[in-house]
Amino acid sequence: MNPSMHAYEHLTLYHTGIVLGLVLAVIHSLLLFRAEQSKRFLIKFPRNQKIGQVILGLGMLLFWLLIAPEGKGWISSLAMDMTEFNAIKPILRLLMPVLFVLVALSITEFLSVRALGLLGLLIAQPLLSAAFLKDPTSRLLVPLWTYGLIVFSLFWVGMPYTFRDAVSWVTAKQSRWNACCAAGIAYGLAILACALLFWKGF
Secondary structure, three states: OOOOOOHHHHOOHHHHHHHHHHHHHHHHHHHHHOHHHHHHHHHHHHHOHHHHHHHHHHHHHHHHHHOOOOOOHHHHOOOOOOHHHHHHHHHHHHHHHHHHHHHHHHOOOOHHHHHHHHHHHHHHHHHHHHHOOOOOHHHHHHHHHHHHHHHHHHHHHHOOHHHHHHHHHHHOOHHHHHHHHHHHHHHHHHHHHHHHHHOOOO
């Protein structure tokens, strides 16, 4: 293991594929088999301030770990070199808790959706790193899903009402709901199968 490499660069396509595939398959299975409860949750989600604050806290904590000081053990395990922005990392570390409180208390419209978009953008980096320059062509399943996540996350941060509109559309008809859930399950199983069959050693 090269200590000069960032933690994300040590992620293997094999393990990342297994985790992502299982997460997608399990979540969409729950959405399918607990449809009514899932629909009610998703419809209320955009206005759920408490969940939004929790997700925002997770996102800002992850960002803080990316700019954490070096030489602090596990706290520094995700610290990232930000080149010309390294000089402002101490300032950002101090600002993060303040920004969390200000944003969590001041934004009351679609905070949960905006926070989900922020977390989605942060999650994208390790997924892309795991598939970067790997040989199997099937690896493209991971970045393809990740770029979709990035696009949706950008909309959720900037235009959070699009999440509400998407939920309204997909929950309007049971056939749409079933089709979307089945597609998510199939995509997750495809990633999982490729990981087990083709991605060992990558």
